[in-house]
Amino acid sequence: LTDIKIVILAGGQGTRFWPISRGRFPKQFLSISSGEESLIQATVSRVRPLADEQDILVTTNAQHVSIIKEHLPLVEVISEPVGRNTAPAVGLAALHVVRANPDAVMILLPADHIVSKEQDFLDTLNRAAQLAGELDVLVTVGLKPLSPHTGFGYIQRGDQVGDCSYRVSRFSEKPDLERARKYLESGDYYWNSGMFIWKAKVLLQAIEKHMPALYEGLMRIDSAIGTDTEASVVQNVFDSLESVSIDYGVMEHAENCAVVIAGDIGWSDVGSWDAWSDHCVKDQQGNAVLGDVLALESRNCVVNSREKLTALIGLEDVVIIDSRDALLVCKRDRVQDVKEIVAELKQQGREDLL
């Protein structure tokens, strides 16, 4: 059996869930329903059949280490001293994995996604781990696109490698609508889920080849791990690195050794309050409601208001999110523009609200 390590990337800021999610409390710490697990706790629970808690690593920004430890007291946390997008964080995690077991397969998962078909998800990861272990390839989980979504990267498949798995022909960044429609029609494109499976050492080789500055920094960290200077070396290295995603920095250049495995796993990145409500229980009028709410002749609204009684009258397709110090009321088809509010607050210097 392959030795599997799970690495969960929990560096996100989640401005799309303002005003509930904040710089200090991003999306992965939210729960879909009152009293339920947070998204990051659910991510860990979901992979437990594949790995014990001591084989799970979480990488996060320094400011979130303590809240991660509240949510996940038993997992190991790797702190990124400054946010540098995913490539440095993934490289650092790979370093830790290799040191623990040079042949381990590392499964990289975002902390804040939802997967409803758990068994299919586990089966897909198991098959991906097998491919990664046998072929020394970089495996990515591809999702059959359900719409011409312009918010995801796409992966074009090439020759078949095995059951539902293919050589990657090409990675494509977020397309415009016209291209997204073509991808959808062609039938040989997948959404890039952000879930990757590879031997940690194979990834480090790919980083050495495609991101030599990062590799050099990781080697400096490697020499310092376990010494008194570890923290300061990690700090210095991260300070000097550029912000680059693992997709852009490695995967797009490593197409010749990349494999996509198609997964039908009931996946959602829960990218907005609108998507959020897809996972909530709804009342007979289609309202997804969290909190003490009286809805009078209102339909298809999304309410998250746990501070006080909230009364709705005659509303349709309205999103109402109330927090201690900010209230959002938004037409449902405009939820993506929450980021404009966040940008405006940033410009006004209102850090307390971010």
Next chain:
Amino acid sequence: LTDIKIVILAGGQGTRFWPISRGRFPKQFLSISSGEESLIQATVSRVRPLADEQDILVTTNAQHVSIIKEHLPLVEVISEPVGRNTAPAVGLAALHVVRANPDAVMILLPADHIVSKEQDFLDTLNRAAQLAGELDVLVTVGLKPLSPHTGFGYIQRGDQVGDCSYRVSRFSEKPDLERARKYLESGDYYWNSGMFIWKAKVLLQAIEKHMPALYEGLMRIDSAIGTDTEASVVQNVFDSLESVSIDYGVMEHAENCAVVIAGDIGWSDVGSWDAWSDHCVKDQQGNAVLGDVLALESRNCVVNSREKLTALIGLEDVVIIDSRDALLVCKRDRVQDVKEIVAELKQQGREDLL
């Protein structure tokens, strides 16, 4: 010059302004804009050219006496031990006026209305006081109807008495829409403003004739005023009285001695959040906003939110009222249904929110 006493009726509950206005804090204590006078303070300021503060009486429910004294430290307050609609409160006020000056003309005004043409308002009241003083009639200020409003009583005018004043032909309760349209078209109906002008002793005579039980109660109170038993007698009398409005109990039966004076005074009863916004300064998108608000592509909204930042995205014709312990979000053409929310809360026994 006629001796004028102003009586301000401040017994209203104002459920239509929930959740800002409450049982303990009705509409007359609200301000249209931050830092401005409350409606009841504005009512007093508006009539000051006609009367000194010691000639102004306010009648209110026992529970509101202390807040009235905060808003109006210099005026005399008459406490109604239990709410019995307007007739008993007006009768009690008339008793006090007569005792101070048997010939005084009493001007009765609601506490929570808006009048934008202040000089025309004062001129109208002056002429009304003159009529009431000379003819011993019950004068009511009639307002030229601007729409077939079904929320007001109407007054049909008869023979002309003087400049813009007419004998009352008939008082009509709130009509249905069809009748309201006919009244509007006919041109000889006015809205009943709820402002009345009469000699206090003439009113007491009308009460004696049309509401003998109330008159008898008032006479019992009259004997007790200034004695140790005053409070308990007022309590006993009010406990025994029926709830009747002065319109229904007296005016509708006294048509033969009633006069309507037509006033073009820029009047509004501010009967809803929608009407409220007519008096607010608006931004370029027609939003009437009170508080810390960021409105992104939103139009004709009404926001009263002083507790926290409120962000709007893509909304049109939505009313958002936030208070410490309740939040209302309501389509603008449904503001009248706020009373249904209040009724529902009452039924649920949630007195803390009423």
